[in-house]
Amino acid sequence: MKIFRAWVFPLAVWALIPLFLAADKLRAWSYIPPVIIALVLAAWVAWHRQQSQSFSAWFRNPDTQLPPLAGGLWEETFADGYHWRRDQEARQRQLSAQILQLRDALQAMPDVVVLMDERGQLVWVNPSGIRLLQLQWPDDVGKPLAFWLRTPDLRAFLSGDGPSSMQLSAPADNQIQLEGVRYPLADAGALVIFRDVTRIRQLEQVRQDFVANVSHELRSPLTVVRGFLENLLDGPLADDEEVGSQLYLMEQQTLRMQSLVEDLLSLARMEAAEAEPERCDTVLISALVMSLLDTLKLSITEKNLQVYTELDNSLGIFAEQVDLTSILRNLLENAIKYTPAGRSITVRWTQEPDGLRLLVQDTGDGIAAEHLQRITERFYRVDKGRSRRMGGTGLGLAIVRHAVERYHGHLDVRSKIGEGSTFIAQFPPSLARKATESADIVIKRS
Template sequence: MRSWSRELWRLAWLATAGLLIGGIVSQAGLGLAAGLAVCLGYHLRQLRALYQWLTLHPQTEPPAASGMWGELFDRLYRYQKSQRLTQSRLRATLARIQESSEAMRDSVVMLDRHGDLEWWNSAANDMLGLQAAHDRGQHITNLLRDPRFVAYFNARDYREPLTLPAPLDERRILQYQITLYGDDERLVMARDITRLHRLEQMRRDFVANVSHELRTPLTVLAGYLETYLDLADHLPDRLARGLTRMQEQTLRMQNLVNDLLLLSRLEIDQGGNDHQPLDMPRLLEGVKRDALALSGDHHVIMVEVEEACSDRLVASEQEICSAVSNLAFNAVRYTAAGSHITLRWRRHPKGACLEVEDNGEGIDPVHIPRLTERFYRVDKGRSTATGGTGLGLAIVKHVLLRHDAQLEIESHPGRGALFRCVFPASRVSQ
């Protein structure tokens, strides 16, 4: 404000001086104009100095000036200095980020809001075959053309990573993870998981081979035990009880081997060859009969089909039947006699869903995230006693993954449990 007042006094003084001088020569108007012209010339001179400083020598000290112009020069200089310091810090931070990204073994690719390549680290050159001279500004799907990656990229659902062979070497297995940030920009990270993939493949092969090799001796053992038990009336009670116990455990081992073989097939076989529209009421009625047989008619099992839902599920009948049967059998095993179990087929906002609901003891929510893990048991003692293998929900999970579906579990102690298989609209036909 002081500088502004000083400039007003300067203007007033020059105007007054011009009037006085003009009055002496009887040209007051001309004198006033001359005083204002001098003031204007001073400001134009300072404005020219400002322009030259900003355009020609912005890094040097500002021109010397007094009053309002001097304060303006000082403020601009301090602002420029702070901006240079900020830019220097940002450049240093960006350089450190780029250096750290270059040091990573994983590929890092930055895309703009249109999906075009902006920047990537050196690992992406070797892993994805990107070349800075040709590929910058290209759309990511022009370079990574695998239909599965294109579908994953366009779906914009990046909660789960995508595993694919590397574009340059199919023997290498890459895991892609995309993250949205900023103004709809995307960060693509690719990790080489070839070693983990091979270990997982070895594990699957080992389980499948061992399970297959166990099937024959178990079948022979079960056959001889059944023959011996036919003669149980002629054997001592102690020996007969031992044979009965052996038969129970042999049957349990056979069920375990069968479930392991089924899991291995679900993991290895791509499937899809036997998919067809399924008659869901008929399928659920069949599962109901099997569940009642397991229960010994000690449970109340119902089938509910929503009246408005005449849709058919396009899927493998064998696999869907296996998944629903596992859910229904679990409900029979882990609920008390007299409990109600409902098998339900209805519409869902995402498409349609299969539900298995019971009014049993329920499950503590702490256990729900791990229920689909192999051999995970909420109550190990009770699970063993009921004859479960611990693989039922793992089978359900893999069947649903093969049908683009999701498993939702709702349960609380004392409130029963609800297992919901949600299928997308693409899997439902009228």
């Protein structure tokens, strides 16, 4: 109020003097009160406007620290604005410090970290990315990342329309293998991280070579042992109750070892490389399913199982028959093994909008959710005791997964306790082949 008294009251007094003189001369004293009220209101509005402009000028100027002097309600307003500015400046300093820490952490990472905008153009890259991707910083800012990495499917990967991850060789050194993962951001941009997986791939190759070599070395001795056991079982020693039972047990274990070796060799072959087009041909899944069901008819009959098939009789797939046979045999044997007597198994082969779909569904006890992520790993067993009694090598589903992925497909496993499990092998639509002009869905029950 000191400012108000300093200049508003004197101005009002000097403005009223001419008014009183004119009113006395014109004898218009009745107009004096409204005029006084109007002048007071005008002075009040002018004062508040001056305070508002002063507050706005101070608030908008980041260089000013303390607020100017004010009176009345504006004193409290200036004080609140001053405290708010101090809080915002403290938060800004804290946020800036966190951004610097994050930037330092990203710059120290050995992985390649790339920030892109919604158009796929480069926004920021850490030193590892500059070194491995051979980028020029900051000259390459605003340029599309696909301009440097001329890799198939890279544009689809960077835009989010392709696979969630991909592998490529580093432009700086072809011996360095990078695996990229794309993370979409809320502002329509994306964060792409490329990890150096060279050492992991080398160790994986060593493991594959070791398993393949050991399996090959075991195949011949096992064949010899089995041949001698068959000769002994055909001779007089088999008539001895004690010796015959031991020979029979040895033969069964030899067969199990041979089965394990064959599965390891199949798995090593599928892991070694993708399918070669020159070795592929059109495989009719419907005919292959019926052939395998006929082979497994004894096991199906012993458990009195109902097998429902829904097969597109004209739909084929361009692949190696040995791979499709491995997929179907393992899925069917698994379904028969874990489906209780008197229940049913369903097999479907159809073409969907997103590709080819092979479904094998059982009505067994089901698989708990915590096991679904690992069910296709080598030698992984949900119930080790039960699996040991039922036999098997523990490699069946691993073979299925690798065989499907060999053709850029994926294996989906769904299960509910008490209802059974469903295994869905999804293949790209580009592998579809038609055996006849018209599609024929064959539904059979055995």
